[in-house]
Amino acid sequence: MSADHVVGVNPMFARPGEARAVERFRMALESMLPETAYQVVHDEVMLDGNARLNLATFVGTWMDDHATRLYAEAFDKNMIDKDEYPQTAAIETRCWRMLADLWNAPDPEQTIGTSTVGSSEACMLGGLALKRRWQQARRAVGKPTDRPNLIMSSAVQVVWEKFCNYWDIEPRYVPISDEHQTLDGHDLASYVDENTIGVVAILGVTYTGMYEPVAAIAAVLDTIQRDTGLDVPIHVDGASGAMIAPFLQPDLEWDFRLPRVHSINTSGHKYGLVYPGLGWVVWRSTDRLPEDLIFKVGYLGGDMPTFALNFSRPGAQVLLQYYQFLRLGRSGFHDVQKASQGVAMYLARAIGEMDAFELWNDGSDIPVFAWRLTGGYTDRWTLYDLSDRLRMKGWQVPAYSLPDNLADTTVQRIVVRNGLGMDLARALLDDIRDAVGYLDLLEGPLPAERHVAGFHH
Numbered sequence: 252m253s254a255d256h257v258v259g260v261n262p263m264f265a266r267p268g269e270a271r272a273v274e275r276f277r278m279a280l281e282s283m284l285p286e287t288a289y290q291v292v293h294d295e296v297m298l299d300g301n302a303r304l305n306l307a308t309f310v311g312t313w314m315d316d317h318a319t320r321l322y323a324e325a326f327d328k329n330m331i332d333k334d335e336y337p338q339t340a341a342i343e344t345r346c347w348r349m350l351a352d353l354w355n356a357p358d359p360e361q362t363i364g365t366s367t368v369g370s371s372e373a374c375m376l377g378g379l380a381l382k383r384r385w386q387q388a389r390r391a392v393g394k395p396t397d398r399p400n401l402i403m404s405s406a407v408q409v410v411w412e413k414f415c416n417y418w419d420i421e422p423r424y425v426p427i428s429d430e431h432q433t434l435d436g437h438d439l440a441s442y443v444d445e446n447t448i449g450v451v452a453i454l455g456v457t458y459t460g461m462y463e464p465v466a467a468i469a470a471v472l473d474t475i476q477r478d479t480g481l482d483v484p485i486h487v488d489g490a491s492g493a494m495i496a497p498f499l500q501p502d503l504e505w506d507f508r509l510p511r512v513h514s515i516n517t518s519g520h521k522y523g524l525v526y527p528g529l530g531w532v533v534w535r536s537t538d539r540l541p542e543d544l545i546f547k548v549g550y551l552g553g554d555m556p557t558f559a560l561n562f563s564r565p566g567a568q569v570l571l572q573y574y575q576f577l578r579l580g581r582s583g584f585h586d587v588q589k590a591s592q593g594v595a596m597y598l599a600r601a602i603g604e605m606d607a608f609e610l611w612n613d614g615s616d617i618p619v620f621a622w623r624l625t626g627g628y629t630d631r632w633t634l635y636d637l638s639d640r641l642r643m644k645g646w647q648v649p650a651y652s653l654p655d656n657l658a659d660t661t662v663q664r665i666v667v668r669n670g671l672g673m674d675l676a677r678a679l680l681d682d683i684r685d686a687v688g689y690l691d692l693l694e695g696p697l698p699a700e701r702h703v704a705g706f707h708h
């Protein structure tokens with residue numbers, strides 16, 4: 252057994268029967284005392300990053316003590332088991348009905364939705380409904396259904412690439428550029444044809460945090476329909492923005508107020524303020540979700556519709572979402588998101604004022620913003636070097652290149668979440684200034700091989 256394959260055991264457990272090495276990749280023959288096993292796992296994850304200093308992820312890393320208590324009481328609940336947990340099932344329905352209302356569904360009584368394990372599953376369901384409706388409409392008029400396509404920005408989250416790959420749909424990416432930083436309807440007519448199942452509009456582009464102008468996209472699709480007769484629906488990927496816009500930009504029309512928006516997804520575990528493992532998708536009305544995608548499971552002697560990709564999955568997160576809805580209400584959500592926005596805009600302003608940087612956006616959509624190096628500032632260091640320096644202080648601030656057609660542009664991004672307060676923000680700014688000062692003064696060649704940070708979705 253090479254040293255690499257052995258997990259060291261904490262010497263405090265050097266009691267008889269416990270001081271032994273355990274293999275990393277093979278299950279040991281004998282059992283271990285629970286407190287020893289606990290300590291081994293506990294000690295290993297000590298080396299994981301500090302979630303509060305992780306400014307790369309969108310996913311919730313803090314809930315209050317009451318939520319933690321509720322979580323512990325609900326570890327065992329299986330969301331699919333609607334017969335055994337009818338109250339959890341009822342609460343799930345209440346949650347997506349509340350979301351339908353929050354997203355201005357014309358008649359929340361006539362909507363349909365579900366919880367999922369995250370936005371990825373929710374996006375897949377939204378996309379499947381678009382595909383199935385398009386197929387049905389084509390079959391009804393005797394036209395072929397073998398070449399569906401989906402239109403979206405080149406800056407979509409990776410789930411949409413997966414969706415197209417897994418379900419045999421041609422992705423049509425509209426490239427972003429300096430003039431068109433998001434999918435904004437520009438040139439859309441040249442992408443749409445009779446095989447287009449829909450357009451994805453992103454409320455809160457993962458790369459930068461910017462909103463795509465859903466109303467402008469819908470208006471262009473209206474014109475296309477007038478000119479060609481093609482009626483192309485929109486799915487809004489509101490993974491983060493659908494839990495920000497209703498509170499911070501209530502007048503922005505991006506949701507079911509636009510008749511062309513068929514469905515919306517969000518991540519309960521992003522700005523829904525719940526721990527990882529929760530997404531939502533809602534359709535504007537039941538007729539936008541084809542019946543044949545719905546399966547019936549037994550529920551209190553009746554039938555309960557389900558249309559998730561997963562069968563068993565945790566129910567606890569759904570209860571946590573309901574807790575947050577009750578606990579915060581609209582005003583509480585507004586206050587929490589407003590605080591994050593305040594910190595994001597403060598950080599963006601301060602970073603934009605530094606000579607080394609120019610902002611890509613200012614954090615006023617979702618509390619996320621990105622910046623790049625000022626042209627001509629330096630060719631001695633890059634944002635990847637800055638990311639490395641900040642990592643030494645524990646901060647995770649990823650640098651990455653933008654998608655097509657801006658693949659030559661490197662940006663760095665900060666996601667402000669509940670829990671990044673002004674004190675931490677000021678400490679971060681000090682560390683950024685120190686790191687820039689250090690990199691500016693550095694003499695001699697920098698290491699040729701640059702660390703390429705992963706892109707954090």
Ligand SMILES: *Cc1c(COP(=O)(O)O)cnc(C)c1O
Nearest residue numbers: 369370371408457488490518708
């Ligand atoms: C995070 C994100 C997703 C994927 O959501 P998960 O909840 O992580 O599965 C999809 N789209 C966008 C725009 C996102 O930001």
